[in-house]
Each structure stands twice: as structure tokens, then as C-alpha cells.
Amino acid sequence: MYTVLDIETTGGKFNEEGITEIAIHKFDGHNVVDKFISLINPEKEIQPFVVNLTGINNKMLRTAPKFYEVAKRIVEITKDTVIVAHNAQFDYRILRTEFRRLGYQFERKTLCTVDLSKKLIPEAESHSLGKLVRSLGIPVSDRHRANGDALATLMLFKLLLAKDSDKNIIKEIVRAETLGELSARQLDIVESIPSEVGIYYMHNKDGEIIYLGKSSNLKKRVNRHFIQDGEKARKLQKETRKVTFEKTGSELVALLKENEELQRNKPKYNNTPRKTNKSKGIKPIQLNGYDHSSSSFIIKDTGREIGERSVILVKNGHFIGLGYYNLNHQINNIHILESVITPMAFSAGSKTIIEGYLKQKKALEVIELNKL
Numbered sequence: 001m002y003t004v005l006d007i008e009t010t011g012g013k014f015n016e017e018g019i020t021e022i023a024i025h026k027f028d029g030h031n032v033v034d035k036f037i038s039l040i041n042p043e044k045e046i047q048p049f050v051v052n053l054t055g056i057n058n059k060m061l062r063t064a065p066k067f068y069e070v071a072k073r074i075v076e077i078t079k080d081t082v083i084v085a086h087n088a089q090f091d092y093r094i095l096r097t098e099f100r101r102l103g104y105q106f107e108r109k110t111l112c113t114v115d116l117s118k119k120l121i122p123e124a125e126s127h128s129l130g131k132l133v134r135s136l137g138i139p140v141s142d143r144h145r146a147n148g149d150a151l152a153t154l155m156l157f158k159l160l161l162a163k164d165s166d167k168n169i170i171k172e173i174v175r176a177e178t179l180g181e182l183s184a185r186q187l188d189i190v191e192s193i194p195s196e197v198g199i200y201y202m203h204n205k206d207g208e209i210i211y212l213g214k215s216s217n218l219k220k221r222v223n224r225h226f227i228q229d230g231e232k233a234r235k236l237q238k239e240t241r242k243v244t245f246e247k248t249g250s251e252l253v254a255l256l257k258e259n260e261e262l263q264r265n266k267p268k269y270n271n272t273p274r275k276t277n278k279s280k281g282i283k284p285i286q287l288n289g290y291d292h293s294s295s296s297f298i299i300k301d302t303g304r305e306i307g308e309r310s311v312i313l314v315k316n317g318h319f320i321g322l323g324y325y326n327l328n329h330q331i332n333n334i335h336i337l338e339s340v341i342t343p344m345a346f347s348a349g350s351k352t353i354i355e356g357y358l359k360q361k362k363a364l365e366v367i368e369l370n371k372l
Helices: 048-054 067-078 088-101 113-120 129-135 146-163 168-177 184-191 218-227 231-239 251-265 334-340 348-359
Strands: 002-009 019-027 032-039 082-085 109-112 198-203 209-215 242-247 297-302 309-315 318-325 341-343 365-368
Touching: 002 048, 002 067, 002 088, 002 146, 019 048, 019 067, 019 088, 019 146, 032 067, 032 146, 067 088, 082 088, 082 146, 088 109, 109 113, 113 146, 129 146, 184 218, 198 218, 198 251, 209 218, 209 231, 209 251, 218 231, 218 242, 251 297, 251 309, 251 318, 251 348, 297 348, 309 334, 318 334, 318 348, 334 341
Parallel strands: 002 082, 082 109
Antiparallel strands: 002 019, 019 032, 198 209, 198 242, 297 309, 297 365, 309 318, 318 341
């Protein structure tokens, strides 16, 4: 099942764009079985060159729904589908950025019709959507509008499927979705695990944790364990009787929990990080326009579901712990904040993880404690 989509944006700085229009056509390989088309209020100004290109202006969007109002519909229509788009990397990045602002980890497989057309129609003078579809005789209306471009992409994708006589498109999708040569027990294990960011634990017959790890796609990572070759991999496969998991929503939470729990559990098949000097605190870092000179702050990041956020607490340069919240007053009061936090050990590992995450500017927001 595919969802062919196109997105129009406000333009602007990388990762600061907002969606102004979206069109999604759910396609079963033969027919469109569902669709969603809507203008979106991006809550920010549209760049003038984008207005000239698309014809979408700020006045048109004043009464349009905001992204959070249509987010659930987008999640539902794209669930268990492969997203197909012309320059899919762009559309997928924009969607993930919007969901990330809501504290939700949005992940789907993608297919890019630019890449597919370069393989299947290498002789084309141009692989831009407008020129390519014109050269193929595909009618286009409302060019540079989401639904017009989505319909053009859908017709192009149908043509590419027909041209793919070796069925490499289907093979690649099936290969990506197959779970390898797994036993029935392993197949059941993998099927029970979501394709979300989190921590997974591999248990032996006695329930002991023999391996743990973090991943941005738990299902994919656990499946890989069961199809890997090598002596260590085969031993792990043989001994594993059950896999449990914990969704974290945030990559930072997953990294910190993995670091903490490796030290606590010391699973036999993991290389447990060595404990090193942790005397120095987390370095103050320039972020979001100010310097965390106090070294006491909270990091707000994505949660495990829409409406939830994760929070990491650092006091006097020391990592204190992490937790989740739904309401702002839970973090605006330090006593309530500390009550939702699960205490965790400060170590050289957690220091390195937090500093690295902040330097990469992956966090949704960082707030000094004295500004709460």
C-alpha cells in the first residue's frame, strides 16, 4: 500500500518551513482507496517568491486548519504505507519536522519518483516533475499546488510500476518489509514490536536480559538481530526467548536510558561502557540564542505520543534524570517537575550524550531553570 503525496511550504530557512498545503492519495497499486487534501495554516508568513510560485497567500490560510488539527488524519491515512513523492526526501523531512514540533515521532518508508525515474527512464532530458510528466504526456493541472502535483506524481508512479518489468520496485519494498528467514517464535516476537524509537531488551529462558540496545526503529533493529550471521549473533538468536521494549519518543531519552541500563544490567552480549571520571559537569552551551551559564536547565524533547513531551533535568552541570509530561504546569513548577522525573546516575557517558545532543541542536527546546 502506498500514499502518494505532495506538500507546499512557506519557504524560508532549512527546517523552519511550515506546511501551507498537503495532498495525500492512498494507492493500493491499482486504485486510489482514500485521499486527504487540505490547506494548512502554517502560523508564519509565506515567502514572496513562494506566493508567486504557488498562488497561495497568507489571506487564503487564515481560516485553514493548523497542522495539529490534521495530524491524526495524516497519521491514519499513511499508517502501514510507503510514502511516494517526487523528491521524497524533502516532503518526508517537512512532515517529520512538523510532527516533531508536536512531540511525535513520525516514521514511514519512502520511495522517490525522481530516483525511480532516473533508473527506469534514464533517457529523459529532465527528471523534474513538470518537464518529466510533460515529456511522458501526463496531463498536469494546478502545477505547484499540492493536489495537482500529487496527481501528477501518482500518474507518474503508475507508469513507473508498469515500466518496471523486473519488478524491482515491488521486490525492494517486499525485501524491506520481510522479516528474513525467521522461526515462528522469532516472527511472533518481531511482529509484536513497533517501528518506533526506544529501547529493546532480549531475554533468555530465565528472563535475564542478555542484550539491550536503542534504535530509532525497534522492529527493524530486532529483526536484524535475528537475521545476522556470525558466532555471537547465532548465540544470541539461540538464547533469546522473548524481547521486551520501551518506547521513548526521544532519541536523547533512548541514548540516556541505554547508557544507564547497560551499567545496571551488564548484559552478557553487550560491550558495557567502562566507568570513567565524571567529576566535571556538563559544559554550558550556546543554544537558542543564550548561554546556559548556570548549567541548570531542562531539555524538552519529543514524547511517545501526540501531546506528550519528554524532559531531561540538569542541575549544576549534573544530569539528574528524565521523564514525560503533558501539561506545561508540570514543568513550570520545579517541585512538580522533580516528581515526574525518574532519577538517573550522572556519568561520563550521560555527560557526553547530553553535550553531543545539544551541540547537534536536536532538542525541541532548552530552558534555564531560573526562567521557568
